[in-house]
Amino acid sequence: MRAPDSGLLVEEAAVTLGGTPILRGVSLRVEPGEFVALLGPSGCGKTTLMRVVAGLQAPAAGRVLINGRDVTRAHPAERDVAMVFQNYALYPHLTVRQNIAVPLAMRRLNGWQRAPLLGRLFSRAERAAIAREVAAIAAPLGLSSLLERKPAQLSGGQRQRVALARAVVRRPAVFLLDEPLSNLDAALRVSTRREIVEIHRRAGAASVYVTHDQAEALTMADRIAVMQAGEILQIGSPEAIYRDPADLRVASFIGSPRINLLPAAAGEDGVLRLDGAPLPLRTPARGPVTLAVRPEDWRIAPAGLAARVAHVEFLGDHELIHLDAAGTEIVMRAEPELRVAREEALHLSFDPARALLFGADGRRLPVAEREAAHV
Amino acid sequence: MSEAALAAAPPRARRRLGEALGGWLLSLPAALSFLLLLLLPTLAAVAMAFTDFELGLWPPAWIGLENFREMWEDRGFRQSFRNTVVYVGLVAPASVLLGLGLALLIEAGARGRALFRAVFFLPVVSLTVAMAAAWQYLLHPTIGPLNAALRNFGVAAPPAWLSSSDWVLLSLSAIGVWEQAGFNMVLFMAGLTAIPRELREAASVDGVHSAFERFRLVTWPLLGPTTLFVVTITLIRSVRVFDTVAVLTRGGPNKASEVLLYTMYTEGFTFLRLGYSAAITLVFLVIVLALMLVQTRLLDRRVHYG
Numbered sequence: 001m002r003a004p005d006s007g008l009l010v011e012e013a014a015v016t017l018g019g020t021p022i023l024r025g026v027s028l029r030v031e032p033g034e035f036v037a038l039l040g041p042s043g044c045g046k047t048t049l050m051r052v053v054a055g056l057q058a059p060a061a062g063r064v065l066i067n068g069r070d071v072t073r074a075h076p077a078e079r080d081v082a083m084v085f086q087n088y089a090l091y092p093h094l095t096v097r098q099n100i101a102v103p104l105a106m107r108r109l110n111g112w113q114r115a116p117l118l119g120r121l122f123s124r125a126e127r128a129a130i131a132r133e134v135a136a137i138a139a140p141l142g143l144s145s146l147l148e149r150k151p152a153q154l155s156g157g158q159r160q161r162v163a164l165a166r167a168v169v170r171r172p173a174v175f176l177l178d179e180p181l182s183n184l185d186a187a188l189r190v191s192t193r194r195e196i197v198e199i200h201r202r203a204g205a206a207s208v209y210v211t212h213d214q215a216e217a218l219t220m221a222d223r224i225a226v227m228q229a230g231e232i233l234q235i236g237s238p239e240a241i242y243r244d245p246a247d248l249r250v251a252s253f254i255g256s257p258r259i260n261l262l263p264a265a266a267g268e269d270g271v272l273r274l275d276g277a278p279l280p281l282r283t284p285a286r287g288p289v290t291l292a293v294r295p296e297d298w299r300i301a302p303a304g305l306a307a308r309v310a311h312v313e314f315l316g317d318h319e320l321i322h323l324d325a326a327g328t329e330i331v332m333r334a335e336p337e338l339r340v341a342r343e344e345a346l347h348l349s350f351d352p353a354r355a356l357l358f359g360a361d362g363r364r365l366p367v368a369e370r371e372a373a374h375v
Numbered sequence: 376m377s378e379a380a381l382a383a384a385p386p387r388a389r390r391r392l393g394e395a396l397g398g399w400l401l402s403l404p405a406a407l408s409f410l411l412l413l414l415l416p417t418l419a420a421v422a423m424a425f426t427d428f429e430l431g432l433w434p435p436a437w438i439g440l441e442n443f444r445e446m447w448e449d450r451g452f453r454q455s456f457r458n459t460v461v462y463v464g465l466v467a468p469a470s471v472l473l474g475l476g477l478a479l480l481i482e483a484g485a486r487g488r489a490l491f492r493a494v495f496f497l498p499v500v501s502l503t504v505a506m507a508a509a510w511q512y513l514l515h516p517t518i519g520p521l522n523a524a525l526r527n528f529g530v531a532a533p534p535a536w537l538s539s540s541d542w543v544l545l546s547l548s549a550i551g552v553w554e555q556a557g558f559n560m561v562l563f564m565a566g567l568t569a570i571p572r573e574l575r576e577a578a579s580v581d582g583v584h585s586a587f588e589r590f591r592l593v594t595w596p597l598l599g600p601t602t603l604f605v606v607t608i609t610l611i612r613s614v615r616v617f618d619t620v621a622v623l624t625r626g627g628p629n630k631a632s633e634v635l636l637y638t639m640y641t642e643g644f645t646f647l648r649l650g651y652s653a654a655i656t657l658v659f660l661v662i663v664l665a666l667m668l669v670q671t672r673l674l675d676r677r678v679h680y681g
Binding site: 054075076081085086089091102106107111170 | 571577578580581583584596597599
């Protein structure tokens with residue numbers, strides 16, 4: 001069992017900038033060694049939440065606790081957090097070695113020892129220890145041969161690794177990453193994902209990773225917090241967020257291509273009807289509802305929802321079939337062997353166990369398979 | 376390949392020639408005005424420096440380095456040169472540091488940025504000759520407010536700021552600092568806003584707590600290019616000091632505030648010794664060019680981290 005007061009705890013944090021609420025009472029708990037992704041569209045408040053944790057933004061209300069200590073009003077330097085900035089924020093006049101050493105030098109050397117020239121004489125032992133730690137962090141990141149270079153002489157990926165090294169060299173309790181991959185090209189982005197997760201595992205810190213890219217969140221995070229309009233809509237494992245979304249906004253934000261939304265109605269008997277045709281699903285709700293089906297859950301069937309093929313995208317290992325079902329656009333993910341022609345009329349069915357149902361307010365509704373199922 | 380290429384070669388060569396001709400024609404107005412307005416007058420002044428040209432005496436004789444020998448032996452010129460060096464040595468560091476300090480204070484403050492910026496920039500946009508009258512009154516030995524204040528604080532015989540040979544250079548330097556600090560402040564403020572906010576935030580997350588440490592780790596190194604530019608421009612502007620001297624002291628008393636440009640002006644326009652005046656101009660030009668060379672060749676490489 002972990003101590004209950006370890007890791008990061010944010011309680012009801014609220015931030016208002018210029019009269020606009022940016023965060024509306026957000027709470028979040030991250031255990032040591034856990035990797036939590038804050039996922040949401042731009043402007044949803046995810047970066048602001050991270051800045052509140054780092055101490056770069058003072059919350060109007062709420063508390064931030066790190067390892068059980070209330071740091072809500074503490075200076076960033078006193079919080080035991082490290083941060084990787086979106087544009088890396090490397091010191092351009094310092095070499096890679098000096099950049100990585102800054103967090104150690106700032107905490108272990110006093111003002112006189114950091115003074116130019118003379119300071120070296122009074123801090124031989126400390127400086128040797130710092131140099132050893134910098135070398136130890138740099139080696140696994142492949143930075144050993146670049147230590148004497150300036151940031152301007154590095155590629156984007158190398159700068160990124162220097163920023164990561166500078167953040168973890170001090171072994172912080174909380175490790176914050178603000179869209180660290182957004183400035184890398186697509187190929188490098190995918191390979192750096194694993195690298196970041198490995199760095200996180202070695203550091204063992206409570207890591208918070210801000211991103212708007214759901215692929216990053218799904219592949220890297222232990223848990224994902226989906227944010228929108230200054231609120232966390234849902235926190236859960238990537239599987240739970242994808243398969244079991246609590247809110248229509250979460251369901252439609254996660255998944256690419258987007259989940260298919262179909263206007264349906266629940267009759268007085270609780271049986272769901274799509275365009276008047278009964279579905280093998282029953283719900284306790286009544287009235288108009290939204291049925292959500294993921295693209296990979298559709299099947300072509302002898303009978304069912306009538307649709308016409310509008311467009312086919314071939315993507316190598318699979319294809320996306322865009323269909324028109326009585327005015328509603330449906331995207332289906334299919335095996336590439338499935339040959340369909342444009343304008344072809346066919347019928348669709350879906351796996352009822354995987355169907356999601358949402359009420360008019362966007363909340364998830366319980367849904368069950370009806371006995372004597374037929375589509 | 377060869378035949379086709381050979382056949383195509385002449386028209387291509389002709390086209391290239393036509394393009395070159397067009398380029399020359401288009402740059403002709405600029406080239407001509409550069410020649411007439413800048414290059415020729417400069418060359419004429421340089422040539423004049425080696426003659427004994429005086430207004431009214433014709434033809435001037437070529438006297439080689441005679442003007443420079445005279446300058447070397449002229450106690451008045453040496454005094455003027457020394458005064459200029461002292462003036463630059465006082466004004467340049469003081470106005471650069473003051474400009475930096477003002478910029479940092481105004482940037483750090485929450486309110487009144489526009490007001491303070493305008494207040495300290497006022498001397499730059501105001502006419503020095505007109506403001507000199509105000510300074511003359513402020514520093515007047517008997518009716519000036521400064522000496523009145525000093526007397527109030529118990530200073531029995533406050534100095535005659537502009538008419539004592541001990542104080543006149545210092546007084547002019549103070550006016551020079553007042554003139555230039557605001558300009559430097561605006562340049563430093565521009566430099567400060569160019570520093571990415573992320574860097575300052577990274578520093579505070581990395582453990583930088585005090586404003587001084589942040590200045591040392593982030594602000595000062597990143598202001599490097601700005602500082603270099605400010606230092607160079609301030610040095611050049613200080614070497615060029617003329618109007619306060621001309622209006623307030625006329626180089627006096629007893630040449631105690633004689634400076635390079637004022638000497639050049641009196642030699643050329645009072646004594647009409649244009650050849651000698653041109654030689655002084657040449658010395659002045661060499662100093663300014665040397666300062667610019669130091670900037671571009673030596674220091675520039677050390678402050679741009681590219």
